[in-house]
Amino acid sequence: MLTPALQKRIVIGIKVHFVLNTTDGLRRVVFGLEKDTQGTEIKWTINFQLFEREQKTDDFGDAIVDVDVEVDTNLNDQADTTAHSQSLTPAQAAHAVGTAADDAKAAKAGDIQQSDANETIQDTLTQ
Amino acid sequence: MRLSILALLLFVCPALAQDTAVKDPPIAIGGCPAGTDFEAAGYSIRAVKVESPFGFLPWIASAMGKARSQISHLQGNPYKKAEVDKAQDDVSNVGFLPDSPDQRVILDLMVTSVENCSGKQLDLNFWMLSSQIAPVLSGTFESGTQEKTSPQTSAGLDALKDKFKISPSAGYNRTDRLYAGGSAQYDMTTGQFPLGKFRIDGIGSTSMHNLEAALSGAYDAATGWLAHSQWELNYQSNSEPAVDSRLGQNRLAVQYSAVSRTPILVRFGMSLEGGNLQSTPPSNVPVASNTITSTGYGSLKFFLGTTGRWQKTDNVSLGRAVPFNTFSGSYGVELGSTNSGSDLSWIKHVADFADDLTVPVGDHRWVDVDTHLTGGFIQVRSAVPQAALFFGGNRQSSFISGNDWAIASEPFIRSISANRLAATTAGFGGTRFISFNSTVSLATWRFPLVPAEVTSDKSFSKQLQDAFTTSTNLLDVGYQTQDPHYLALISNLPEVQTLLTSLKTAVTASQKAATPQTASLYMACLSPIRRALVRVTDAQKHKGQAQYSEVVELTQGATGHPEQENWLSKIQVACVNELNAQVNDATIAGPAGELDTLHSTMKGDIAAIDPVASHARAQAEMMFPKATLNTLLYQVNLFSLSPVLVFDVAHLGPAPSALGTRYAVGGGVRMDLVSHVNFTLGYAANPKRLANEGKGALFFSMGLNNLF
Numbered sequence A: 001m002l003t004p005a006l007q008k009r010i011v012i013g014i015k016v017h018f019v020l021n022t023t024d025g026l027r028r029v030v031f032g033l034e035k036d037t038q039g040t041e042i043k044w045t046i047n048f049q050l051f052e053r054e055q056k057t058d059d060f061g062d063a064i065v066d067v068d069v070e071v072d073t074n075l076n077d078q079a080d081t082t083a084h085s086q087s088l089t090p091a092q093a094a095h096a097v098g099t100a101a102d103d104a105k106a107a108k109a110g111d112i113q114q115s116d117a118n119e120t121i122q123d124t125l126t127q
Numbered sequence B: 001m002r003l004s005i006l007a008l009l010l011f012v013c014p015a016l017a018q019d020t021a022v023k024d025p026p027i028a029i030g031g032c033p034a035g036t037d038f039e040a041a042g043y044s045i046r047a048v049k050v051e052s053p054f055g056f057l058p059w060i061a062s063a064m065g066k067a068r069s070q071i072s073h074l075q076g077n078p079y080k081k082a083e084v085d086k087a088q089d090d091v092s093n094v095g096f097l098p099d100s101p102d103q104r105v106i107l108d109l110m111v112t113s114v115e116n117c118s119g120k121q122l123d124l125n126f127w128m129l130s131s132q133i134a135p136v137l138s139g140t141f142e143s144g145t146q147e148k149t150s151p152q153t154s155a156g157l158d159a160l161k162d163k164f165k166i167s168p169s170a171g172y173n174r175t176d177r178l179y180a181g182g183s184a185q186y187d188m189t190t191g192q193f194p195l196g197k198f199r200i201d202g203i204g205s206t207s208m209h210n211l212e213a214a215l216s217g218a219y220d221a222a223t224g225w226l227a228h229s230q231w232e233l234n235y236q237s238n239s240e241p242a243v244d245s246r247l248g249q250n251r252l253a254v255q256y257s258a259v260s261r262t263p264i265l266v267r268f269g270m271s272l273e274g275g276n277l278q279s280t281p282p283s284n285v286p287v288a289s290n291t292i293t294s295t296g297y298g299s300l301k302f303f304l305g306t307t308g309r310w311q312k313t314d315n316v317s318l319g320r321a322v323p324f325n326t327f328s329g330s331y332g333v334e335l336g337s338t339n340s341g342s343d344l345s346w347i348k349h350v351a352d353f354a355d356d357l358t359v360p361v362g363d364h365r366w367v368d369v370d371t372h373l374t375g376g377f378i379q380v381r382s383a384v385p386q387a388a389l390f391f392g393g394n395r396q397s398s399f400i401s402g403n404d405w406a407i408a409s410e411p412f413i414r415s416i417s418a419n420r421l422a423a424t425t426a427g428f429g430g431t432r433f434i435s436f437n438s439t440v441s442l443a444t445w446r447f448p449l450v451p452a453e454v455t456s457d458k459s460f461s462k463q464l465q466d467a468f469t470t471s472t473n474l475l476d477v478g479y480q481t482q483d484p485h486y487l488a489l490i491s492n493l494p495e496v497q498t499l500l501t502s503l504k505t506a507v508t509a510s511q512k513a514a515t516p517q518t519a520s521l522y523m524a525c526l527s528p529i530r531r532a533l534v535r536v537t538d539a540q541k542h543k544g545q546a547q548y549s550e551v552v553e554l555t556q557g558a559t560g561h562p563e564q565e566n567w568l569s570k571i572q573v574a575c576v577n578e579l580n581a582q583v584n585d586a587t588i589a590g591p592a593g594e595l596d597t598l599h600s601t602m603k604g605d606i607a608a609i610d611p612v613a614s615h616a617r618a619q620a621e622m623m624f625p626k627a628t629l630n631t632l633l634y635q636v637n638l639f640s641l642s643p644v645l646v647f648d649v650a651h652l653g654p655a656p657s658a659l660g661t662r663y664a665v666g667g668g669v670r671m672d673l674v675s676h677v678n679f680t681l682g683y684a685a686n687p688k689r690l691a692n693e694g695k696g697a698l699f700f701s702m703g704l705n706n707l708f
Helices: A090-097 A099-108 A114-126 B002-020 B058-074 B081-093 B141-149 B458-480 B484-490 B493-511 B519-541 B544-556 B567-583 B586-608 B611-634
Strands: A009-021 A027-038 A041-052 A065-071 B044-051 B105-118 B121-133 B164-173 B177-187 B197-204 B209-220 B226-242 B245-260 B265-280 B294-311 B324-337 B346-362 B365-380 B432-442 B445-448 B637-653 B661-673 B677-685 B696-704
Touching (some): A099 A114, A099 B544, B058 B081, B226 B265, B458 B544, B484 B544, B484 B586, B519 B567, B544 B567
Antiparallel strands (some): A009 A027, B164 B696, B324 B346, B637 B661, B661 B677, B677 B696
């Protein structure tokens, strides 16, 4: 049986929070990128959160939208990674902070069905 | 002098020692087996560490201490994946940066690693980097230099919490002798009062003093062509030796400057100042008839320039060190008077061009080529104070106050002591000069800011690139909402709401007469009306990106998928084509027809929005934060030692070449320790010197970063 190679340090997790504030300062988008290594298994997860507030002097409360997407690990090793972009187009980004967020909020308030809100959120990827 | 330098280094040593002190008991150093599931293999946690490259900043150290105490329970317990994951969340939730909604881009990076795996025990290490980057100011020439010497400032870590900063400095040159001093700044910005920062800079020696105190304020606009404005009330007092003489100034100034939000950054400003200028020229040198040795004065300065940063920031270059270049070109004019009233006594012009090219030559190793070309000219209309003339030497001076924009205003030559390039055919001090300076350095011995495990991970750079692309696209939409056609589009929203309400009322009233054959048609008509009303109501509550999707999807559906949303079209189909074709109700036909006409106008407005212009603006705005982040991650070192080569040539006139032209050729070494100190020590020879000048000059400068 082969003895595993020794490394001075082994990274078991990388976590990135990328925060973007909208130009009016009232909405905040957080992209969380997380790489998790357990043994030989590597998993990338993308988290999208949206926060909103009435005035710039208020605190951002809980996220209006909080979505986790697990990246297909088969894509990790592919050389042409740009072919598998996880970025949002302008229309998708606008939908995420606009209609998707409003429907999520409306569903939470009971104004529309949760299934309708889920459908709107899922539409983000087909914009 | 040697003893003095040694004393200074000894002064620095305790500071250097702070980071190198062993905080934990010594343990056996060993590697860890790759590909191991440490929980399944039965490892336990020997020690837990929380680290940050900016841990030398007191508030970061405090956050690290708080994080450490939250996860200390892991120490001595078996390694469990779920608990380590929770600890990661706990550490990242501590908040290494203050909440700053005015910063466009904020990035937190955490790396969790294990090391020293021996005897079924391991050390667990959490490494945290937080940064927030100003979109426009990160594109200036001065910020490019700052990234290498003070990355914590580029990363925005001292922007808000660092209320009080003290940065000592010291140096030596033949004229000033050994000098020491520093800078202290207190940030009391509240947003309520326009002057939020107080800064005092000063250096002094047995032969000179230079003191500057300033009360300043600034404003960063999120949109509009003017990105950054700053203003300052500034007092300056200095007295410096020259050749067998002294030069002095006391003055009060008010200054305003601004940076534009344009593809090529434009800077401009003005200042009004008044005070007195004094000189005691050498007794054996005659004073020209139009030169005044000591006098009160007033002057008005205008300055204009451009600055920029060139760095490849496409999909490929984010994630590896790339060459980058920062440049600036500035012109300043001073209208001065020695008389009360509006008499114009002299006009001083200065032009300064600077370029800094950094080329990577290996992992976190780079060659840096810094060049400056500066020139000046004084038109003497009636008289000029002698201290306002040009004097050259190895001290740099700026035409304007503050550190955010430097316009060199005197010939800089490192082989001659400060103010000793002074002889002209007109006497003491010049009315024109030109100087060229170049410095080449090579970072050889270095310790990177960010661990190699992160920077060598291709997936990491790919994910980061995607996050930047999304941010750029979101900003793109924000700029589309400023397009005149978009503004015309949203001006129709109140009328759309009124027509939808009228249509709903008409359909609801007509529904009372529904037959079993038409009942489902009424429901199919009312459903899109309700959804459209929700969209148009939400759209009027919001602005910017959030409003955009509500309006666009209401009007024309999803991009490439018109079957999604598109409620106004669906209303026409369900209410006009299907329902009213059956019931033929004029109260439905009226508002539905008006809505259809308005819908056509709105679709025309959407089609007229210029997405190319908005995309270009968004890319331009995100380019600088992206470039800065790339530099912080892939090029900046926590510690570096660099050999330095210098070459200068300067001419002070009016004078023939033999009298007015000097060269400096030399070299030295530069050390940067981001956390505490930077110093440059070198020697520049003066190969073409006058009889009373030395063979060259030692240049030594040292700056200690914020102590508290």
